[in-house]
Amino acid sequence: MRKQRGFxxxxxxxxxxxxxxxxxxxxxxGELLLQEILLARSFIKGRLLDVxxxxxxxxxxxxxxxxxSVGTEVAYSPHGTGAADAICPAExxxxxxxxxxTILCTEVLEHTSEPFVVMEEFARLLKPGGHLLLSVPFxxxxxxxxxxxxxxxxxxxxxxxxxxGLEVVYVHPKGKIGATLTVLWCNLAVRGVNAISKLxxxxxxxxxxxxxxxxxxxxQWAYLWLQNTRIAKSTAIKNIYAELGDFLTPGYFLVARx
Numbered sequence: 001m002r003k004q005r006g007f008x009x010x011x012x013x014x015x016x017x018x019x020x021x022x023x024x025x026x027x028x029x030g031e032l033l034l035q036e037i038l039l040a041r042s043f044i045k046g047r048l049l050d051v052x053x054x055x056x057x058x059x060x061x062x063x064x065x066x067x068x069s070v071g072t073e074v075a076y077s078p079h080g081t082g083a084a085d086a087i088c089p090a091e092x093x094x095x096x097x098x099x100x101x102t103i104l105c106t107e108v109l110e111h112t113s114e115p116f117v118v119m120e121e122f123a124r125l126l127k128p129g130g131h132l133l134l135s136v137p138f139x140x141x142x143x144x145x146x147x148x149x150x151x152x153x154x155x156x157x158x159x160x161x162x163x164x165g166l167e168v169v170y171v172h173p174k175g176k177i178g179a180t181l182t183v184l185w186c187n188l189a190v191r192g193v194n195a196i197s198k199l200x201x202x203x204x205x206x207x208x209x210x211x212x213x214x215x216x217x218x219x220q221w222a223y224l225w226l227q228n229t230r231i232a233k234s235t236a237i238k239n240i241y242a243e244l245g246d247f248l249t250p251g252y253f254l255v256a257r258x
């Protein structure tokens with residue numbers, strides 16, 4: 001049996017979460033973020049706030065772990081507001097102080113007008129000992145324009161946490177240079193296909209045709225497969241990655257404690 005929320009699915013037979021390529025073309029970055037959220041499951045508990053929840057795709061992960069969850073969205077969200085409990089900007093969250101054990105915020109901070117204020121709100125809402133799970137882009141194309149305002153380094157988001165009184169548990173890059181090149185290629189290819197659709201006056205974008213969609217996703221699947229091979233896990237490759245560092249990562253995933 002397969003359960004699905006938006007672009008995230010859970011295959012009960014294989015006991016595996018995954019990203020549905022029919023729902024999103026951002027398969028590689030989606031899988032990398034999914035891996036980070038799964039890794040952080042031990043920090044998810046109690047009352048959870050999902051900021052910028054969209055259709056709550058990650059509820060498949062957090063709902064069995066929490067007592068209750070609340071979702072927020074902005075009125076102009078391209079992902080819809082049907083799954084949100086509150087329509088409000090992240091700078092002004094209408095909840096009492098120290099009312100959540102967990103806050104999940106994935107790929108939202110870059111779309112806010114005042115990220116410093118948003119982080120202050122997160123610190124205000126978290127109970128002592130509560131955790132923030134935050135995902136942000138670094139080297140990633142402009143998206144959801146004109147509401148794409150910021151990019152963050154690992155040092156930047158760690159500094160934001162310190163300024164509002166949150167203790168950083170860890171910051172992980174969402175992939176290395178291979179992930180960045182894959183993500184950039186995919187975005188270029190999608191934009192190219194969109195341009196051809198307009199040039200040919202196609203009523204339905206070419207990217208929505210299954211064959212075209214499959215070709216756009218194929219290199220991303222190849223990248224993800226390569227990451228699980230013995231070569232990618234070899235000491236030599238790990239040493240190369242260690243030398244390169246994470247200066248060319250698509251983004252970061254942070255866990256911080258109140």
